[in-house]
Amino acid sequence: MSEEGQAGQGGGCLFCKIASGEIPGKKVYEDANVFAFLDINPRNPGHTLVIPKKHATTIMDMGEKDVGKLFESVRYVAEAVQKGTKAEGLSIVQSNGKAAGQVVTHVHVHIIPRYLSEGPVSLEGVLGVKKMPEETIDQIASTITQNLGAAQSPQKGKDEFDF
Numbered sequence: 669m670s671e672e673g674q675a676g677q678g679g680g681c682l683f684c685k686i687a688s689g690e691i692p693g694k695k696v697y698e699d700a701n702v703f704a705f706l707d708i709n710p711r712n713p714g715h716t717l718v719i720p721k722k723h724a725t726t727i728m729d730m731g732e733k734d735v736g737k738l739f740e741s742v743r744y745v746a747e748a749v750q751k752g753t754k755a756e757g758l759s760i761v762q763s764n765g766k767a768a769g770q771v772v773t774h775v776h777v778h779i780i781p782r783y784l785s786e787g788p789v790s791l792e793g794v795l796g797v798k799k800m801p802e803e804t805i806d807q808i809a810s811t812i813t814q815n816l817g818a819a820q821s822p823q824k825g826k827d828e829f830d831f
């Protein structure tokens with residue numbers, strides 16, 4: 669999924685241009701690694717996007733330390749969004765790939781203020797719960813664990829996973 673053509677100085681990437689200031693964004697936070705700004709199509713007032721300054725299409729294209737820094741900043745900004753908007757809840761959404769609904773191909777994390785009055789929309793509400801036989805569930809778990817080797821595990825060298 670990596671799109672090297674968009675890496676580096678921004679290329680044609682909208683979010684790289686916002687992070688660099690080439691295109692103005694309503695900035696709410698910035699540090700060495702991330703840039704946070706208000707979504708131009710807010711689902712609620714205070715709907716904020718947190719992006720890594722270094723271009724990556726999905727979180728799988730990022731190093732684990734960079735993902736860690738991104739989500740540390742998400743937590744930091746989320747607290748300010750919650751306090752600033754007096755939100756009763758926050759939806760934190762991060763989509764990877766077109767099938768997941770990703771539109772801009774630069775990693776971004778949505779922080780969306782939520783209120784009890786609007787009727788919570790949960791992940792279950794969007795996709796519905798799928799019932800599966802035990803053997804299918806075992807098979808799916810196995811195909812995932814067999815692919816863990818390809819990932820850079822923070823647990824490497826520590827205790828084995830115990831499923």
Ligand SMILES: [Zn+2]
Nearest residue numbers: 681684723774
């Ligand atoms: Zn970008």
